[in-house]
Amino acid sequence: MNIKNNITNIRLTLPDDVELVVVSKTQPNDKLLEAYHAGQRVFGENKAQELVSKHEVLPKDIQWHMIGHLQTNKVKYIAPIVTLIHSIDSYKLLKEVDKQGKKIGRQLHCLLQLHIATEETKFGLSEAELMEILEGAENLHYVAIEGLMGMATFTDNQAHVRKEFASLKKIFEKVKAMKLPNNVQMKELSMGMSSDYQIAIEEGSTMVRIGSSIFGERQ
Numbered sequence: 001m002n003i004k005n006n007i008t009n010i011r012l013t014l015p016d017d018v019e020l021v022v023v024s025k026t027q028p029n030d031k032l033l034e035a036y037h038a039g040q041r042v043f044g045e046n047k048a049q050e051l052v053s054k055h056e057v058l059p060k061d062i063q064w065h066m067i068g069h070l071q072t073n074k075v076k077y078i079a080p081i082v083t084l085i086h087s088i089d090s091y092k093l094l095k096e097v098d099k100q101g102k103k104i105g106r107q108l109h110c111l112l113q114l115h116i117a118t119e120e121t122k123f124g125l126s127e128a129e130l131m132e133i134l135e136g137a138e139n140l141h142y143v144a145i146e147g148l149m150g151m152a153t154f155t156d157n158q159a160h161v162r163k164e165f166a167s168l169k170k171i172f173e174k175v176k177a178m179k180l181p182n183n184v185q186m187k188e189l190s191m192g193m194s195s196d197y198q199i200a201i202e203e204g205s206t207m208v209r210i211g212s213s214i215f216g217e218r219q
């Protein structure tokens with residue numbers, strides 16, 4: 001795999017207002033550095049410990065995004081270094097993020113992850129749970145909610161994937177039209193991975209999370 005070419009080619013297909021998060025989970029640091037030298041600064045990891053240890057040794061101008069399921073007891077490790085948490089899937093987790101943000105005097109930027117796939121294995125909030133969290137968010141001064149995230153079902157059925165992304169975009173627009181607390185904004189819609197990012201962009205994604213199309217299949 002030529003990482004630099006892959007990144008360049010993907011960037012060429014992305015509209016200017018869509019951010020590329022390069023998903024570097026399980027990849028060794030030399031691969032991340034190749035992406036870095038191709039100009040990439042935004043990386044996504046799905047494990048707190050891996051994010052922390054990569055941050056320690058890699059260039060300090062990298063922006064680290066947490067994209068995977070996050071346990072409450074791990075929030076404290078990433079709080080000082082994470083740029084965006086995509087995967088808030090409970091109010092309990094959001095409260096912990098607020099608590100850790102307060103401790104270090106840093107407002108932490110988050111997306112709320114919705115469950116849009118028909119697969120039960122995926123994490124994420126129902127629409128009803130989302131509405132509850134939005135009501136409670138007002139009291140959490142150390143979190144800034146910037147939008148929503150979702151993962152489509154892993155299937156070759158493109159129409160099915162499109163329907164799931166469209167359902168997330170619809171919720172995004174609905175929330176955007178609501179009266180929201182000061183620390184909630186609907187700016188970012190994180191959807192799309194290697195297999196489905198083109199569909200996601202057509203359905204309104206502002207942030208795609210791409211790993212295997214850049215680095216090759218993970219071991």
Ligand SMILES: *Cc1c(COP(=O)(O)O)cnc(C)c1O
Pocket residue numbers: 023025046067068151192193194195209210211212213
């Ligand atoms: C691994 C992962 C991705 C990237 O998947 P690829 O198919 O390798 O592009 C995107 N989002 C999340 C949440 C992931 O865990």
